[in-house]
Amino acid sequence: MLVAFSVAPSGGAGGGDSVHDAVAAAVAVVRASGLPNHTDAMFTTIEGEWDEVFAVIKDATDAVGAFGTRVSLVLKADIRPGHTGELIGKVERLEQALEREAQLD
Structure with a gap:
């Protein structure tokens, strides 16, 4: 299974709107797990068993x-x-479909 997730704190002291330190803590946990994963600007996606x-x-x-x-x-x-x-496979299939589409134009 693939699970994309976004996690963020609220209600903390300091009142700032940046959550990068908290997100970094979450991503460190994901990367340490050894499971395949990918992080982008909005979500971290992780692959494995339920x-x-x-x-x-x-x-x-x-x-x-x-x-x-x-x-x-x-x-x-x-x-x-x-x-x-x-x-990786889903993205590869998407890129192949885009290439086919471009060749039709």
């Missing part, structure tokens, strides 16, 4: 909790049993 992916997301959420009194968590999952390598 229990291992959600254990990492819980740990990442806990890490962000240290930065505020509340935590916001957004999840989107692609549950496709029997498929692996989709973190």
Whole structure:
């Protein structure tokens, strides 16, 4: 399965609107997990089996909790049993489709 998630603190001291330190703590947890992952400007996507992916997301959420009194968590999952390598495979298939489309123009 693939799970894209975004996690951010709120309600902390300091009143700033930047959450990069909290996000860095979450991404460090994800990267330390050893599971395939990708981080972009909005989400971190992680690939693996249900229990291992959600254990990492819980740990990442806990890490962000240290930065505020509340935590916001957004999840989107692609549950496709029997498929692996989709973190890269889906993007490769998209790029191939774009190339085919460009050749038709």
